[in-house]
Amino acid sequence: MTARSEAPPPGSPRRARLVALAAATVALLLVIALFVVPRRRGPREIRVLTDRTESHLAPLFAEFERATGLAVRVVYLDKGLLARLESRPTEADLVITKDADLLELARGKGLLQPVASEAIRAAVPERFREPSGAYFSDAYRARAIFYSRERVKPEELSTYEALAEPRWRGRVCMRSGYHDYNLSLFGQMLAAYGPARTEAFLAGLKANLARTPGGDDRGQARAIYEKKCDVALANSYYMGIMLSSADQRAWGEATAVFFPDQLQGGSFVLRSGLALTTARENVAPATRLLEYLVEPATQDRLAALTFAYPVAGKAELSEINQRLGAGQPGVVRGVFVVHDVPLAETAKNREAIVRMLDAIQFDQPR
Numbered sequence: 001m002t003a004r005s006e007a008p009p010p011g012s013p014r015r016a017r018l019v020a021l022a023a024a025t026v027a028l029l030l031v032i033a034l035f036v037v038p039r040r041r042g043p044r045e046i047r048v049l050t051d052r053t054e055s056h057l058a059p060l061f062a063e064f065e066r067a068t069g070l071a072v073r074v075v076y077l078d079k080g081l082l083a084r085l086e087s088r089p090t091e092a093d094l095v096i097t098k099d100a101d102l103l104e105l106a107r108g109k110g111l112l113q114p115v116a117s118e119a120i121r122a123a124v125p126e127r128f129r130e131p132s133g134a135y136f137s138d139a140y141r142a143r144a145i146f147y148s149r150e151r152v153k154p155e156e157l158s159t160y161e162a163l164a165e166p167r168w169r170g171r172v173c174m175r176s177g178y179h180d181y182n183l184s185l186f187g188q189m190l191a192a193y194g195p196a197r198t199e200a201f202l203a204g205l206k207a208n209l210a211r212t213p214g215g216d217d218r219g220q221a222r223a224i225y226e227k228k229c230d231v232a233l234a235n236s237y238y239m240g241i242m243l244s245s246a247d248q249r250a251w252g253e254a255t256a257v258f259f260p261d262q263l264q265g266g267s268f269v270l271r272s273g274l275a276l277t278t279a280r281e282n283v284a285p286a287t288r289l290l291e292y293l294v295e296p297a298t299q300d301r302l303a304a305l306t307f308a309y310p311v312a313g314k315a316e317l318s319e320i321n322q323r324l325g326a327g328q329p330g331v332v333r334g335v336f337v338v339h340d341v342p343l344a345e346t347a348k349n350r351e352a353i354v355r356m357l358d359a360i361q362f363d364q365p366r
Contacts, residue, residue, distance in 0.1 A: 164204025240307025
């Protein structure tokens with residue numbers, strides 16, 4: 001006959017010890033399950049923060065997902081990308097911006113980590129890579145002069161500074177002088193020309209405005225079409241965008257693109273940029289996405305979608321871009337001379353440019 005031990009009575013010290021031991025065992029098993037036992041995970045998700053146009057990037061991300069099996073989750077912003085990155089520095093694995101100047105500012109704030117990729121170093125020319133590897137560009141576009149085909153002859157145009165001459169009084173349109181695109185342009189001018197020439201240019205440009213600065217770049221082409229002005233500063237890729245849009249084609253057909261300063265050092269350009277944030281978990285897959293975006297086939301697709309100039313040397317320009325600047329000396333099938341200014345210099349000039357604009361009340365209503 002087997003003796004059976006009886007359970008300790010409720011409330012006894014032994015009973016309390018057994019309950020405590022059981023609870024501790026359960027807690028230990030939960031810890032092991034959570035942190036030690038490998039868990040099944042779905043496809044690793046790459047988190048992207050961007051202020052670029054969704055219709056331009058979404059097709060590229062979809063192709064990447066099909067090719068690699070990696071998922072891409074994107075937060076699209078209209079503005080405020082740098083502020084978002086500052087407030088949530090590891091929300092995304094990588095950041096893609098239409099204005100690489102913002103990445104230089106982010107680098108200075110310690111918000112980026114270097115991109116370590118031989119594939120990117122091989123694909124992207126040195127002038128489009130930040131020296132420490134903090135970021136690089138995948139494409140660029142000229143900050144060009146759009147002019148009326150009807151009222152302006154291309155031989156009347158020459159340089160950015162010429163737009164400040166009295167003969168253009170009341171004939172110039174542009175968006176706010178404080179917009180990132182213009183802050184970048186003016187910052188490059190300050191680096192290339194110095195304070196005196198830049199201040200003189202801004203004062204003369206303001207005097208020649210046909211209306212209060214405002215709207216977007218396509219709005220300036222529309223103003224030319226509506227005969228509100230004759231010339232405007234705008235990004236070169238908007239010509240392709242307008243000509244590809246039924247409701248904006250007339251604006252594009254009424255205007256043409258001139259690349260300034262082709263005989264005086266080249267046109268200033270705005271660069272899109274890509275970088276890794278300080279998030280650590282997905283560095284390898286995020287780097288793979290960055291590499292994909294500068295592969296030749298992707299660069300060709302990027303050029304077709306955005307009408308920007310891809311940085312990879314073998315990429316083909318869109319047919320529309322190949323017609324830009326036709327007839328201009330030095331411009332061959334849309335390829336123009338670029339005035340390279342390091343982004344570090346452009347970014348550090350922003351505050352000085354804002355002070356210059358404030359001093360002459362550049363955006364003051366007219």
